[in-house]
Amino acid sequence: MSLYRDTGIVLRVHKLGEADRIITLLTRRHGKVRAVAKGVRRTGSRFGARLEPFGHVDLQLYTGRTLDVITQVQTVDAFAVQLVGDYQRYTAASAITETADRLTAEEGEPALKLYLLVTGALRALADGGRDASLVLDAFLLRAMAFAGWAPAIGECARCGQPGPHRAFNVQSGGALCPRCRVAGSVHPAPEVFTLLDALLHGEWAVAEGTAPGTRRDVSGLVAAHLQWHLERQLRSLPLVERRRELLNPGRLTSTELPEDLPSDMPKDMPEDVEVPGAAQGT
Numbered sequence: 530m531s532l533y534r535d536t537g538i539v540l541r542v543h544k545l546g547e548a549d550r551i552i553t554l555l556t557r558r559h560g561k562v563r564a565v566a567k568g569v570r571r572t573g574s575r576f577g578a579r580l581e582p583f584g585h586v587d588l589q590l591y592t593g594r595t596l597d598v599i600t601q602v603q604t605v606d607a608f609a610v611q612l613v614g615d616y617q618r619y620t621a622a623s624a625i626t627e628t629a630d631r632l633t634a635e636e637g638e639p640a641l642k643l644y645l646l647v648t649g650a651l652r653a654l655a656d657g658g659r660d661a662s663l664v665l666d667a668f669l670l671r672a673m674a675f676a677g678w679a680p681a682i683g684e685c686a687r688c689g690q691p692g693p694h695r696a697f698n699v700q701s702g703g704a705l706c707p708r709c710r711v712a713g714s715v716h717p718a719p720e721v722f723t724l725l726d727a728l729l730h731g732e733w734a735v736a737e738g739t740a741p742g743t744r745r746d747v748s749g750l751v752a753a754h755l756q757w758h759l760e761r762q763l764r765s766l767p768l769v770e771r772r773r774e775l776l777n778p779g780r781l782t783s784t785e786l787p788e789d790l791p792s793d794m795p796k797d798m799p800e801d802v803e804v805p806g807a808a809q810g811t
Contacts, residue, residue, distance in 0.1 A: 531592040535559055536605060538647050539584040540626045544570070552580050552599065553630060554588075555647055560640045561633040564590055564597040576602040583609040583622050583651055606648075611655035618654045621665040623765040625650050628669060631759055632676050643675050662744060663736055665769065666751045667728040674729065678758045680750075682726045685709050693722055697750060699757045721746045 537556035545551050548570045554562045566580050579586055580599070585606035590597045612619045629647045633640050650668040653659055673679050681703030683692050688709055696705040696714040704722065705714060720743045727735035728747070756762050 532589060532600075533559070533592070534587070534589045535562075536585070536587045537562065538626070538629070538644065538651065539580055539582050539586065540630045541582055542580065550580065551596065554586075555629050555633060555640065555644050557641060557644050558639060560638040560644075561630070561636045562590070562597060563636060564599050565593070566599045566602075579604050581609055582626060583612055585648060585651070606652065606655075608651045608655045611657065612651075615657075615661075617661045617769070618657070620765060620769045621661040622651055622654050624665055624763060624769055625654075625668050627763050627765045628672055628755070631763070632672055640675075643672060646671050646675065659733070660737070660744075662748055662769070663728065663733075666744075666748055667731070667736070669751050669755055670725065670729045673755060673758065676758070678754070679729070680704075680725070680754050682722055682729065693719060695719075697721075699750070699753045703754070715750075717746055717750065718743065721750070725750070 535556040535558050537554035540553045540555055540561075542550050542552050545565060548568050550566050550569050552564050552566050554564065556562050566576070568574050569576065569580055576599075579602045584604065585608060587603045587605050588599055589601040590599050608622070612622050625647060629643060632643060646668060650664055653664045654661055670679065680686070680697075680699075684690060684704070685692070685694060685706040686698070686702035686704060686709075688706060690706045690708075692704055692706075694704040694706050695716050696707075696710040697703060697717055698705050698711055698714040701709070701711060701714075705711065720739060724736060724739045724743050724747045727733075727739075752763075752766055756766075
């Protein structure tokens with residue numbers, strides 16, 4: 530038996546047997562880990578409440594033949610306490626943890642940068658000092674950069690010509706110059722490119738000074754770009770609540786994909802996908 534210790538974010542949970550759960554975590558040193566928490570669904574469980582989605586925990590595990598087993602858990606940050614009472618922040622957090630789960634297909638591979646991104650995004654949502662939609666879009670852009678899918682913003686995605694450019698095409702990888710522009714490209718306002726760049730580089734003073742319509746357009750482009758590369762729609766993303774004042778009929782929304790996406794792209798989620806944060810009571 531090999532014991533090890535790590536800190537991690539609980540991405541999702543699901544039942545195992547009558548009293549156990551399988552916990553999926555994104556850890557600091559071991560990347561994504563799937564481990565069994567024995568007896569956590571019993572009323573007298575010692576640490577069942579600590580292993581809920583969005584929890585930031587310090588834990589001890591031992592290596593099993595198929596799944597590791599959790600033996601000790603201590604709470605580092607109880608993000609869920611601040612998130613579950615606010616639907617907008619809760620759904621944004623669910624989209625963050627689902628994205629992190631999708632981007633770490635290989636278990637046991639270190640993903641320190643993604644772990645820090647998830648932790649920082651959940652902390653920002655829990656603090657409530659920033660607009661949840663901006664926090665989510667900033668996370669998605671930086672997570673895509675981690676995966677090598679960052680959209681081209683200040684240069685042409687095809688030829689690299691410096692911008693600013695007016696066209697944006699998800700399938701082509703981002704902004705396009707007039708020479709490389711393809712059919713089906715959208716033409717966002719210049720402020721959309723400004724906000725995309727500000728969110729990617731953490732320029733919050735610029736991001737928070739943008740208009741509601743600009744934020745709405747950015748959310749649509751970011752969601753479409755992510756789902757194009759994942760080749761599937763995130764189940765939690767369409768549930769993210771946008772503030773009423775951000776609604777603007779006719780604009781691109783996070784649940785609408787641009788017309789330039791191929792017709793064979795899967796838009797429905799398979800039945801076995803679970804929503805992060807949908808934990809059963811202990």
